[in-house]
Amino acid sequence: MRVGIGHDLHRLRPGGPLRIGGIDIPHDREAIGHSDGDSLLHAVIDALLGAAALGDVGQMFPDTDPANRGRDSTEMLAAALEAVAALGWKIVNIDCIIFVQRPKLLTHRLSIRQRLADILGIDLERVGLQAKTGEGIGSIGLEKAVAAQCVVLLGERDEG
Numbered sequence: 001m002r003v004g005i006g007h008d009l010h011r012l013r014p015g016g017p018l019r020i021g022g023i024d025i026p027h028d029r030e031a032i033g034h035s036d037g038d039s040l041l042h043a044v045i046d047a048l049l050g051a052a053a054l055g056d057v058g059q060m061f062p063d064t065d066p067a068n069r070g071r072d073s074t075e076m077l078a079a080a081l082e083a084v085a086a087l088g089w090k091i092v093n094i095d096c097i098i099f100v101q102r103p104k105l106l107t108h109r110l111s112i113r114q115r116l117a118d119i120l121g122i123d124l125e126r127v128g129l130q131a132k133t134g135e136g137i138g139s140i141g142l143e144k145a146v147a148a149q150c151v152v153l154l155g156e157r158d159e160g
């Protein structure tokens, strides 16, 4: 088995929607990023690549490459998963935390988990998701940033 950890943060600006986990959530702020600014998917990508010692999202998708501008992070995650699977690994489970002051994510939690499960090709019960505010202080609490963390456990794929 292998365990990996991922972390990502994006600055926020007035606008919307807010993309989290491949879902566009109606909001009055949006993430600034070279790609689509999806911090949750970027954290999942880094956790996957980290578990397989394949580097990180910046290495696989450099922000110096114009092809990655505005790129859909679900595509990047699919490519990372493919690289990990090619080494003989499959996902046992993932657990993630989103750090954002607003909006309340409770009503979006199931759809974000389902989207992650669909992209990763795993059962919903293997995808954990928690949401935290910034308690009104710091970059998260003052709504200047959104961040995410993820841990992933990989196991050996059954052959045949």
Ligand code: MG
Residues within 6 Å of the ligand: 008, 009, 010, 033, 037, 038, 039, 042
């Ligand atoms: Mg990022």
